[in-house]
Amino acid sequence: xxxxxxxxxxxxxxxxxxxxxxxxxxxxxxxxxxxxxxxxxxxxxxxxxxxxxxxxxxxxxxxxxxxxxxxxxxxxxxxxxxxxxxxxxxxxxxxxxxxxxxxxxxxxxxxxxxxxxxxxxxxxxxxxxxxxxxxxxxxxxxxxxxxxxxxxxxxxxxxxxxxxxxxxxxxxxxxxxxxxxxxxxxxxxxxxxxxxxxxxxxxxxxxxxxxxxxxxxxxxxxxxxxxxxxxxxxxxxxxxxxxxxxxxxxxxxxxxxxxxxxxxxxxxxxxxxxxxxxxxxxxxxxxxxxxxxxxxxxxxxxxxxxxxxxxxxxxxxxxxxxxxxxxxxxxxxxxxxxxxxxxxxxxxxxxxxxxxxxxxxxxxxxxxxxxxxxxxxxxxxxxxxxxxxxxxxxxxxxxxxxxxxxxxxxxxxxxxxxxxxxxxxxxxxxxxxxxxxxxxxxxxxxxxxxxxxxxxxxx
Amino acid sequence: xxxxxxxxxxxxxxxxxxxxxxxxxxxxxxxxxxxxxxxxxxxxxxxxxxxxxxxxxxxxxxxxxxxxxxxxxxxxxxxxxxxxxxxxxxxxxxxxxxxxxxxxxxxxxxxxxxxxxxxxxxxxxxxxxxxxxxxxxxxxxxxxxxxxxxxxxxxxxxxxxxxxxxxxxxxxxxxxxxxxxxxxxxxxxxxxxxxxxxxxxxxxxxxxxxxxxxxxxxxxxxxxxxxxxxxxxxxxxxxxxxxxxxxxxxxxxxxxxxxxxxxxxxxxxxxxxxxxxxxxxxxxxxxxxxxxxxxxxxxxxxxxxxxxxxxxxxxxxxxxxxxxxxxxxxxxxxxxxxxxxxxxxxxxxxxxxxxxxxxxxxxxxxxxxxxxxxxxxxxxxxxxxxxxxxxxxxxxxxxxxxxxxxxxxxxxxxxxxxxxxxxxxxxxxxxxxxxxxxxxxxxxxxxxxxxxxxxxxxxxxxxxxxxxxxxxxxxxxxxxxxxxxxxxxxxxxxxxxxxxxxxxx
Numbered sequence: 001x002x003x004x005x006x007x008x009x010x011x012x013x014x015x016x017x018x019x020x021x022x023x024x025x026x027x028x029x030x031x032x033x034x035x036x037x038x039x040x041x042x043x044x045x046x047x048x049x050x051x052x053x054x055x056x057x058x059x060x061x062x063x064x065x066x067x068x069x070x071x072x073x074x075x076x077x078x079x080x081x082x083x084x085x086x087x088x089x090x091x092x093x094x095x096x097x098x099x100x101x102x103x104x105x106x107x108x109x110x111x112x113x114x115x116x117x118x119x120x121x122x123x124x125x126x127x128x129x130x131x132x133x134x135x136x137x138x139x140x141x142x143x144x145x146x147x148x149x150x151x152x153x154x155x156x157x158x159x160x161x162x163x164x165x166x167x168x169x170x171x172x173x174x175x176x177x178x179x180x181x182x183x184x185x186x187x188x189x190x191x192x193x194x195x196x197x198x199x200x201x202x203x204x205x206x207x208x209x210x211x212x213x214x215x216x217x218x219x220x221x222x223x224x225x226x227x228x229x230x231x232x233x234x235x236x237x238x239x240x241x242x243x244x245x246x247x248x249x250x251x252x253x254x255x256x257x258x259x260x261x262x263x264x265x266x267x268x269x270x271x272x273x274x275x276x277x278x279x280x281x282x283x284x285x286x287x288x289x290x291x292x293x294x295x296x297x298x299x300x301x302x303x304x305x306x307x308x309x310x311x312x313x314x315x316x317x318x319x320x321x322x323x324x325x326x327x328x329x330x331x332x333x334x335x336x337x338x339x340x341x342x343x344x345x346x347x348x349x350x351x352x353x354x355x356x357x358x359x360x361x362x363x364x365x366x367x368x369x370x371x372x373x374x375x376x377x378x379x380x381x382x383x384x385x386x387x388x389x390x391x392x393x394x395x396x397x398x399x400x401x402x403x404x405x406x407x408x409x410x411x412x413x414x415x416x417x418x419x420x421x422x423x424x425x426x427x428x429x430x431x432x433x434x435x436x437x438x439x440x441x442x443x444x445x446x447x448x449x450x451x452x453x454x455x456x457x458x459x
Numbered sequence: 460x461x462x463x464x465x466x467x468x469x470x471x472x473x474x475x476x477x478x479x480x481x482x483x484x485x486x487x488x489x490x491x492x493x494x495x496x497x498x499x500x501x502x503x504x505x506x507x508x509x510x511x512x513x514x515x516x517x518x519x520x521x522x523x524x525x526x527x528x529x530x531x532x533x534x535x536x537x538x539x540x541x542x543x544x545x546x547x548x549x550x551x552x553x554x555x556x557x558x559x560x561x562x563x564x565x566x567x568x569x570x571x572x573x574x575x576x577x578x579x580x581x582x583x584x585x586x587x588x589x590x591x592x593x594x595x596x597x598x599x600x601x602x603x604x605x606x607x608x609x610x611x612x613x614x615x616x617x618x619x620x621x622x623x624x625x626x627x628x629x630x631x632x633x634x635x636x637x638x639x640x641x642x643x644x645x646x647x648x649x650x651x652x653x654x655x656x657x658x659x660x661x662x663x664x665x666x667x668x669x670x671x672x673x674x675x676x677x678x679x680x681x682x683x684x685x686x687x688x689x690x691x692x693x694x695x696x697x698x699x700x701x702x703x704x705x706x707x708x709x710x711x712x713x714x715x716x717x718x719x720x721x722x723x724x725x726x727x728x729x730x731x732x733x734x735x736x737x738x739x740x741x742x743x744x745x746x747x748x749x750x751x752x753x754x755x756x757x758x759x760x761x762x763x764x765x766x767x768x769x770x771x772x773x774x775x776x777x778x779x780x781x782x783x784x785x786x787x788x789x790x791x792x793x794x795x796x797x798x799x800x801x802x803x804x805x806x807x808x809x810x811x812x813x814x815x816x817x818x819x820x821x822x823x824x825x826x827x828x829x830x831x832x833x834x835x836x837x838x839x840x841x842x843x844x845x846x847x848x849x850x851x852x853x854x855x856x857x858x859x860x861x862x863x864x865x866x867x868x869x870x871x872x873x874x875x876x877x878x879x880x881x882x883x884x885x886x887x888x889x890x891x892x893x894x895x896x897x898x899x900x901x902x903x904x905x906x907x908x909x910x911x912x913x914x915x916x917x918x919x920x921x922x923x924x925x926x927x928x929x930x931x932x933x934x935x936x937x938x939x940x941x942x943x944x945x946x947x948x949x950x951x952x953x954x955x956x957x958x959x960x961x962x963x964x
Contacts, residue, residue: 246957294538314669314810319934320533326542328669328810356857384853406853430853456851457785 004071012069019062019134025055026094026127029101030120037117048116052098059091073207075137079188083133090126097123140183163277163286166267169199172280173255176248177202180237181222196222199263214261223249223256247279254280295377295401299323300350311346324355324377331361331385340364344371351375358382360406366392373398382406384430390415400424408432408456414440420451432456534665535934540898540964542669542857544929545803545814546658547842549834550643551686551821554868554883555891556912557598557831560630561611564910565597565870573871577913584637586824586873587884593871595911596881599828608902615835618843624902625846625855626893627962631906631915634866634887634922639687639822642865642887647693647815649926649951656697656942658926659813661951662933663703664696665940670810672768674706674761677806677814681796682710683789683837684819694815698944701754702761705815708802710794714773718765726766733763772809775801785848787840797841804848807858821864825874825882846895855896859932863892870911889915892925898932899962920959927956931963 029051036044066087070080097119099105135144160166177185177196184191187201194206205211205221213219225236226244237243244252254276259265267273267280300323309315314328327347334340340363347354354375364386372381373395381402388410396402396419403425407416413435420429431441432455441453556562573593582588600613603620610623619626636642641651648655656664659676668675678694694705708714720726737756744752775793778801783790789797796818803814818838823830842862849855867890868883875881889908895901906918920928927937930951937956941948 316667316669317535319535319538330670330810331808380857382853404853404856408851408853428853428856430851432851454850454853457847 008068009072012065012067012072015062015065015069016138018058018065019131022055022059022062022090022094023127023131025051025058026090026120026123029055029097030124033117033120049098049101052094052101056091056094056098059087059094063087063091073193074191075189077188079133079136079141083130083137086126086130086133090123090130093119093123093126137189140186141188143183160284160286163281164266164268166280166284166286168255168259168265168267168270168280169263172251172267172283176244176252180226180242180244180248183241184237194221212256212261215257217253217257220256220261223252226252247283250279251276251283294319294322294324295352295355297323297352297377300325300353304346304349308346308350311343313343313347318355323353325350325353326356327354328358329362334362337363337365337368340368341371344368348374352377354378356380359386361385364388366395369393369395372396375399376401378402380404380406383410385409387411390419394419397422397424402426404428406430407434410434412436414444417444417447420444421448423451426451428452428454430454532665532940534940536936536939537934539932539934540857541859541932542897543807543810543812543814544662544859544861544897544933545807545816545845546861547800547838547845547863548643548646548815548817549821549838549862549864550684550689550817550819551639551823552642552864552866552868552885552890553821553834554598554823554827554831555630555889555908556868556870557600557827557883558613558615558835559611559628559891559893560889560908560912561602561613562597562870562908562910562912563602565595568595569597570594570876573911573913577909577911579914581888584885587869587871590873593869594876595870596827596872596876596883599879599881600831606902608904610902610904615831616839616843618840622843622846622895625850626895626903627899627901628891628893628904629906629920629925629959629962630889630891630904630908631917631919632863632867632890632892632922632925633915633919634890636866637885637887639865639885642885643687643689643693646863646865646922648695648697649923649953653690653692653695654697655949656699656703656951657694657705657815658929658951659694659705659815660696660699660703661930661940662813662935664699664942665935666812666933668810669812672764673772673806673809673811674765675812676703676705677811678705678707678817679799679802679814680707680709680817681799681819681837682794683796684817684834686819686822689817689819693817698949699942700750702757705813708769708773710798715765715769718762718769720766729763729766733759768809772805773802775805782848786844789837790841790844796838797844800841800845804845804854807849807854808852823868823883825880827868827881827883828879849896857897859897859899859929860895861892861929862894864890866890867912870913886913889913894962898964900964903962905959905962918961921955923952923956924959926952928959928962931958 029048032044032048032051035041036048066084069075070084096105097116100115100119132144160171166172181196183189185194185196185206187195187197190206192206192208194208194211195201195204196211202211209221210219211222217223222236225234227249228235230243235243254270255261258272258276259270262270267277305315308327312329312333314330316326316328318324318326329343334343340359343362348371351374355377357372357375357378357380359372360382361384364383366389369383369388369392372378376399378399379401381396381399381404384406385408388407390412393407393412393416396405402423404427405423406429408430409432411434412431414437417440420426427450429451431453436453436455438455441455444451444453556565571594573595578593587593598613600615602611602613604610605612605620606622606624608624610620610626610628612620612623634642634645636645636651644653645651647657649658659678663675666675676694680689691704691707694707696702696704706715709716713719720729736759740752740756743749775798782801786801787797789795790801792798796816799816803816806814818834820830820834820837846855846860849858849860867886867888869886871884872881873884889912906920907916908914909916930937930940937950937952937958941950943949
């Protein structure tokens, strides 16, 4: 490998640049041929030989440069062979097509015209195949079809269901390498001679040394390269690709250092797992560290949102482009119960889109809570300072996602407690300045430990 | 309009002069087009954050829709925990080892020289650096553990010790600055030199307003704290459009200066006046395209709305007596720390996103025990009351409370050390802050200092990390909230900062 002078590599890297010229020329020749026939524009035909000649010259150049690029050894396998031979075939055939077009080669039976269109069609097929191989080499074999709406998705390792199932390498490390490294470090495109697709290749390392040294972060090339300063020449992934996140780096470091780069160890079985458990579970979206997922909703009807804003609601999208809103009716916007009814009817148009809702001090009564109970994605509800009684609370248990319920300054009493027990996700209820007493709360605590009732410090 | 006026003045009958005038015209033309076009492009760029400010009842549905679909900044990035924040800034640098960072071993080291190994070659300030001796001064305060979380609090803060189970202490805070002005500026803007936007301005810029009748960002400076001066750049908008600056509410008759109508003017034609003024300003915007004209217009509108909303929100007469009692007797005296805490709660209730409270006087270079005691007396009860009050209203769930100064204080005595008296100098390498409420772990303590409360030995949290965490709680990725100014993009955390996930629920 060392005998190859640097200039060869330098020139080789121009291959991806030059390679698009023959593609253009050949397609152009094909287009001219079609047009000349279809629109009967005979004069266009004069340009075809030139297009083909330049196509042939640039194709030859591309072949040469491609050979130089391949000599770096970064590319490998049947994909490269295919690209190599199809590239040569395309070049040769372009030359033949040129000779046909200037009548150096004559097919008597087919007459010039038909021979031309046939060779050109064949050329287009050839160059497409060559290009496809080339693309696969550069971007990875699944690049083109990854997001295709048809066809089978490649089978993935089944995600672990519980903490006990998590295999550190398979479920945590491999997906990181796959997402961030493998488009360049795979069996068909071994940048720097390194492939990271399986244990064997990872341990083999690349031209610059070992990728992973069990237990030794400093000697592990992969770890060293991903933790360099982002503007370092050696930093990986290179410019324009997404770097590893802090979490991913800490997981990788744990696997190399504490888990000694063991490919089979389970997360729960690894030593000193505590330090990483939380990060790993958050990464896998497991257990209590699972990210709070947002409900999937239809985007809110835009005119409805505008109408609500004009009616007096303050509406704020909670996550950009999620269609999920925090809705506040500023205090005392509604003067009468009827007004509130009307406002809530309007709001019900986007009922699934509301995650947080505040209706404090707005003439809300028990009858309104029937409407609110339809807001099935509510997590936080401020109903304080409204004339709500125990009867209304019963309705709200239909909201299975409700976590926090603010009832301070309402008329609820301990009679509500029975219904509170039926709420599915409820965590906090605020009952300051209601008929609820300290004693009631003590009693409730005996029955239920998940729902916390909060009374004020002052009466 | 103005242009015509100019032309009239410049036109002359003399032919030579007319020639010159033509040149001026061309120059004027070029200036206007280049400036105008550039500014137009600029205002396009800035258009994103203007959208919210521009929504008025007269706006077309499309405009409002754009505003509600939020701006091109793409915020929030993730589901927020906090909706609003009150930052209780303890200006001067509260002494961490006299309040929260309990160091029992110091008692036996009274008067001993602070080892060089602890100082670690740090450059001290000019105030104590020249001292011939640096004697260890153990705290004279008594510490006890409180609550289920068993948090250590000194007897200087008896009220706060009642609510420790709601607090999340950060004991390993670190800053880069050793003197007040740069350290406060660093704490508030992420940079030690004035000129960058403060935290509240960034949030206002990024997330917009929740109440169009009040400013998004309000600052309050208590009148009963004396010390190093504070200046408006601490709540300034820096290079962000000026409607994002903090509006200072003062004590006394006029909470906001120049807001009330002048004497003998009943204000009935104010609306008409403002409409015409905005018509004139529109003409100016068309001519020059300066986005600051827009900012000024939105501020006029805000001021107009504030003429009614501010007296309403600053009126504390409807607060019941037991609330005043909870915040302490100072709370009836407008402008004190306690009264400001109460005011802050009212502002938060009204949908103000960021209330920045400052209390000066934590700079105990000498008479530290007495100073800490007197400062605590002014702030302790109201701080604790604010936590309790927010909690009973259910607001602690989505309100973030932050308490802290710009740096800590030294373990060694500045000036003479006696049994009952010592002074403490500035110390940037370790200090304590706490947060409470939305999204932070209650009853939790994070980070540790060494036996001298001098170096952080476990889990340091840098000011940049604190900023990153604060933004995170609002659903903002601190690396993505940027503003391009003078050729580069700026962030609150500049090129630093990590979200301290351990503090989050």
